[in-house]
Amino acid sequence: MADTKEKILMTALRLFARDGYEAVSVRTIAEALGMTKGALYRHYKNKRDIFDSIVERMIRIDGERANAHQMPAEKYDAMPDAYENASLENIQKYTVEQFRFWTEDEFASNFRKMLTLEQYRSTEMAQLYSQCIVAGPVAYTEDLFRELIKKGVFKREDPKLLAIEFYAPLFLLINMFDKTGKTGENGDCVEILSNHTKQFIQSHVIDSGEGK
Amino acid sequence: MADTKEKILMTALRLFARDGYEAVSVRTIAEALGMTKGALYRHYKNKRDIFDSIVERMIRIDGERANAHQMPAEKYDAMPDAYENASLENIQKYTVEQFRFWTEDEFASNFRKMLTLEQYRSTEMAQLYSQCIVAGPVAYTEDLFRELIKKGVFKREDPKLLAIEFYAPLFLLINMFDKTGKTGENGDCVEILSNHTKQFIQSHVIDSGEGK
DNA sequence: GATGCTTGTAAACGGTCGTTTACATTCATT
DNA sequence: AATGAATGTAAACGACCGTTTACAAGCATC
Numbered sequence: 001m002a003d004t005k006e007k008i009l010m011t012a013l014r015l016f017a018r019d020g021y022e023a024v025s026v027r028t029i030a031e032a033l034g035m036t037k038g039a040l041y042r043h044y045k046n047k048r049d050i051f052d053s054i055v056e057r058m059i060r061i062d063g064e065r066a067n068a069h070q071m072p073a074e075k076y077d078a079m080p081d082a083y084e085n086a087s088l089e090n091i092q093k094y095t096v097e098q099f100r101f102w103t104e105d106e107f108a109s110n111f112r113k114m115l116t117l118e119q120y121r122s123t124e125m126a127q128l129y130s131q132c133i134v135a136g137p138v139a140y141t142e143d144l145f146r147e148l149i150k151k152g153v154f155k156r157e158d159p160k161l162l163a164i165e166f167y168a169p170l171f172l173l174i175n176m177f178d179k180t181g182k183t184g185e186n187g188d189c190v191e192i193l194s195n196h197t198k199q200f201i202q203s204h205v206i207d208s209g210e211g212k
Numbered sequence: 213m214a215d216t217k218e219k220i221l222m223t224a225l226r227l228f229a230r231d232g233y234e235a236v237s238v239r240t241i242a243e244a245l246g247m248t249k250g251a252l253y254r255h256y257k258n259k260r261d262i263f264d265s266i267v268e269r270m271i272r273i274d275g276e277r278a279n280a281h282q283m284p285a286e287k288y289d290a291m292p293d294a295y296e297n298a299s300l301e302n303i304q305k306y307t308v309e310q311f312r313f314w315t316e317d318e319f320a321s322n323f324r325k326m327l328t329l330e331q332y333r334s335t336e337m338a339q340l341y342s343q344c345i346v347a348g349p350v351a352y353t354e355d356l357f358r359e360l361i362k363k364g365v366f367k368r369e370d371p372k373l374l375a376i377e378f379y380a381p382l383f384l385l386i387n388m389f390d391k392t393g394k395t396g397e398n399g400d401c402v403e404i405l406s407n408h409t410k411q412f413i414q415s416h417v418i419d420s421g422e423g424k
Numbered sequence: 425g426a427t428g429c430t431t432g433t434a435a436a437c438g439g440t441c442g443t444t445t446a447c448a449t450t451c452a453t454t
Numbered sequence: 455a456a457t458g459a460a461t462g463t464a465a466a467c468g469a470c471c472g473t474t475t476a477c478a479a480g481c482a483t484c
Contacts, residue, residue, distance in 0.1 A: 001460075018332045022235035026442060037442085039462050047442065117329050120230045120390070130391045134384070161407050168380035172346070175383075178332070179342045195373055203415065213430075238472060249472085251432055259472065426484090433478075440471065449462070454455100 005043045007033060009057075010107070012050045017110035020117040021051055055128065058111045062132060065101075088153070088205065091144070092197045099170055099193055102133070103177045103186055113178065134171070141167050154204050162204065169196045217255045219245060221269075222319070224262045229322035232329040233263055267340065270323045274344060277313075300365070300417065303356070304409045311382055311405055314345070315389045315398055325390065346383070353379050366416050374416065381408045 011032050015024040026047050030037040044050045101108050112133055119129040130136060142163035148154040154162070173189045223244050227236040238259050242249040256262045313320050324345060330337040342348060354375035360366040366374070385401045 004461085020232045020235065020329060023232065023333075025440075027440080035461095036463055038444085038464075041443070042461055113332055117232060117332070120325055120329070121235075126391050130388070134388055135391065138384075138388075158407070161404060161411070164381050164384060164404060165377070165408060165412075168384035169376050171384050171387075172350075172376060172380040176342075176346055176350075179338050179347065192373060192376060195370070196377060199373070200377075216431085237470075239470080247431095248433055250434075250474085253473070254431055428483090429481090431478105431480080433476105435475085435477105437474070438472100441469075442467105444467075445465085447463085447465100450460080452457105452459095454457075 001043075008040060008043055009050060009053055013054050013107065013110045013114060016051065016054070017113035017117070021114070054111065054114070058107070058132070059128075061107070087148075088201050091201065092194070095170060095197050096190055096193060098137070099174060099186075099190065102174050103189075112174075133174075137171075138163050138167050152206065155206055157204065166197075166200055169193065213255075220252060220255055221262060221265055225266050225319065225322045225326060228263065228266070229325035229329070233326070266323065266326070270319070270344070271340075273319070299360075300413050303413065304406070307382060307409050308402055308405055310349070311386060311389075311398075311402065314386050315401075324386075345386075349383075350375050350379050364418065367418055369416065378409075378412055381405065 008029065012024070012029045015029060015032065026037045026040060029050075030040055040050075044053065102112050103109055115125060115129040115132065118125040120126070142159045145154060145162045145166070146159040149156055149159060170193060173193055177186050177189050220241065224236070224241045227241060227244065238249045238252060241262075242252055252262075256265065314324050315321055327337060327341040327344065331341040332338070354371045357366060357374045357378070358371040361368055361371060382405060385405055389398050389401050
């Protein structure tokens with residue numbers, strides 16, 4: 001039962017992500033699952049209920065992720081030196097992991113596409129899209145850089161501009177990857193992204209040593 | 213007559229840009245224009261014909277723009293020194309102008325949004341979206357930077373990475389601007405964008421003089 | 425002033441929409 | 455074996471879909 005309900009949700013999401021909510025009919029969802037549309041109403045009270053369940057889940061996952069690899073903001077003072085370098089490495093890993101999540105994870109990738117298609121229809125969807133994939137990450141990155149500047153790790157530059165210059169390539173590559181199609185081919189994107197973060201950090205961090 | 217046809221096109225585009233092609237009914241378009249849906253069929257042979265006319269026009273405009281402020285690629289050798297600096301200023305102006313075009317121009321802005329909503333439905337729309345707003349500009353920027361490197365204006369770095377790092381903030385800001393809403397408030401975006409291009413050029417161009 | 429073309433309305437067309445209803449089937453529990 | 459909840463099908467519902475048709479009004483041309 002819970003299994004069927006789950007299949008309905010994932011199938012509907014996959015279709016919503018391609019065509020948009022309005023363009024997908026209940027009949028289409030049912031047929032993609034090999035059942036009749038009447039059966040869907042045993043699991044969801046209507047079409048919108050499926051959509052809402054998807055959104056609800058993403059909000060939950062997003063919250064969990066935020067808690068999970070939150071850069072440990074409150075532990076800054078607890079750690080001595082040597083922390084800065086580890087933190088910079090974490091940024092690198094975190095960035096690639098963000099890319100993989102939004103392009104490879106089936107739920108996240110489809111949700112992002114679905115939200116891309118719904119963002120202009122209501123302010124609620126616009127806010128959710130912005131929070132998850134645009135202004136949200138930028139704001140987080142800005143806070144991070146502001147902190148790094150205060151700590152003397154980064155050069156004293158406008159953190160807002162830094163955040164945009166750092167995050168924008170990630171955002172662009174995620175969107176570009178959608179076109180190149182199937183999984184496995186994103187190796188190029190990941191490499192570009194790695195080079196970007198490496199070069200970005202290198203050129204904004206304060207030289208406390210050498211260049212190789 | 214041509215006037216009515218034009219109004220239909222712009223009204224339909226405005227609705228397509230908000231809700232997506234499938235979610236907008238012929239009836240809705242007609243009522244937004246204060247006529248009955250039957251009247252639309254005097255000007256367009258069906259709903260898809262309106263959509264195709266929009267696409268056709270954008271392709272034409274895009275071609276004209278490419279011809280208009282094409283960075284004069286073939287005139288490089290015709291011009292002596294002193295060209296490089298002017299060219300760098302042009303890049304700055306061109307970038308801001310691109311932002312304004314895709315956010316302020318009513319047709320371009322709505323077309324971009326419409327294409328954003330249709331990009332996953334067919335490879336044709338995906339290609340058009342990519343060509344106009346994603347991979348197309350990146351490829352163009354990459355060519356430009358490769359040329360500037362060859363000319364000795366830019367430092368010897370990967371032009372692909374440079375192109376992404378330069379164009380991505382423009383792409384991000386265009387998408388962010390959609391949320392902030394009404395016109396006139398994009399002053400912040402333009403300023404950020406200006407700072408980005410200025411700082412980008414400054415940090416990748418070969419110092420043939422001083423720092424202020 | 426009749427003609428014919430343009431531009432509109434109103435109604436109808438078959439089809440699909442989301443949803444509800446009536447009726448089977450399954451299957452653990454009694 | 456009987457019960458009853460869970461899960462499915464098939465058909466029907468009114469509403470709306472894109473499109474076509476029949477018809478009217480406006481208007482320049484002969």
